[in-house]
Amino acid sequence: MMSDSRVSSVIQEWVSSYPGQPHSQALNPVSSNQAAPSSQMSQMDMISYNQSQGIIRGGADDRVAEQMMGLPYLSYNSSCLNNSSNLGSSNHHQSHASTQQDFSPFLLPTLRAPVTKRSISKDSAEYRLRRERNNIAVRKSRDKARRRILQTHQRALQLQEENQKLQMKIAQLTQELDTLKHILSQRHLQGGEEGAA
C-alpha cells in the first residue's frame, strides 16, 4: 500500500515493472491528446529510446507549456503559443480541454464537466502554495526513496556476508561429521574383529 502504489493503474503494470509508461497522460483526457510520444517507447528496452520525432517548433518557450503538462514535443504548433508570458497561464488546461472538445462527450463521460476546472491561474497565491507544498512533498518522497534503495543495497551486502559465514560453517560441520563417521567406521570394524576373535 505504499511501495508499489500505482499498481492499480491499468496501463501501468501492464507489461513491465514500473517506469516508462504514460501513466498520467494516457488516462487523462486533458493531456491525453498530446500524450505519449516519448514515454511510450521506454518499454521496448534499449534501442527504442531514440524515437521522439524532432519537431523543431518555431515558438520560443513552448517548452514551458510543454513541460507544464508533461507533454513531449507534440502540439507545438497551434495551441500553447499564447501563454509564453504565463500571464494567462493557468489556462493551459482550458486550452487543451477546448482543443479536445471535438471528442464525442460520450466517449469521455465523466471528464467533460469542469471545462474551466477552477482556473488555478499560476499567479494565484493558492497555486504557489500548492506547488510549494508539492515540491516539499516531492523532495521528501525522493529522499525516502533514496534511503529505501540504500537500505536494500546494504541489506543485500549484509546478507551476502552472512551467507558466506554460514557456508563456511557448513563446510566445517560437514568436515567434522566426516571425521566422526570415519572414526565410527573404524570402531565398527574393530568391534567386528573383536567379536570374531
Next chain:
Amino acid sequence: MMSDSRVSSVIQEWVSSYPGQPHSQALNPVSSNQAAPSSQMSQMDMISYNQSQGIIRGGADDRVAEQMMGLPYLSYNSSCLNNSSNLGSSNHHQSHASTQQDFSPFLLPTLRAPVTKRSISKDSAEYRLRRERNNIAVRKSRDKARRRILQTHQRALQLQEENQKLQMKIAQLTQELDTLKHILSQRHLQGGEEGAA
C-alpha cells in the same frame, strides 16, 4: 566501468552506495551559490522539508527561469525576470555569473572565459536537438537505474531465501553431529567396559 561509473567522484562513494548526495552542486562554484537550499536539508531526515520560504513572487513564469537552472526558490526577485520569452535564454549563466562577479576570479579560474557561451537560444534547431538527445539519455538512464534497483531488491530476497536454507542445513548437520558424538561416547564406554572385563 559502466554501472558504477561515477565511483571516482570523491564525495560519492564516500559514505554510501550511491544517491542522496549533492554531487554536482557542491563542487561547482556557479551553481553552488544558489545550490542547496532544498537538497541540503534532505539530509537531516524528515522534519526539515518545510523550510523553503513561501515567497509569493509577483512575476508569472519565474518558475520557468527557476527550474531552468534547478534553483529552488531563491532569486525570484531581481534577475531572471527578463527572459520570460526565452529569447535571450542561454544567458542564465551570465546573469548569475555576473551576480557573482564579486567573487575573486581567482577562485573561479576556468569559468569566466565564455561570457556568452554561444547563446544557444532555445529556438535553435541545435538546442532542440541537444534537448531531445538529453531527454532520451535521461529516460534511458532512469530505466537503467530502475532495473538496477529492482535487481538489487530481488537479489536481497534471493539471498535471504538462501540464507534460510543454509541455516536449516546447519541445524541438520549439527543434529547429525550430536547424534554421532553420542554414539561414539557410548561406544567408548562400551569399549572401556570390555577392556576392563
Next chain:
DNA sequence: AAGAATTGCGCAATGT
C-alpha cells in the same frame, strides 16, 4: 572537444 550518462529540481497527473 563532444556526446552520453547522471543527478537534482519543479511541474502536473494521479494515487492514497
Next chain:
DNA sequence: GACATTGCGCAATTCT
C-alpha cells in the same frame, strides 16, 4: 482535501 508517488523535461555537471 492534504500529502505521497511517479513520469517527464530542463539544466548543470560528470563521465567517456
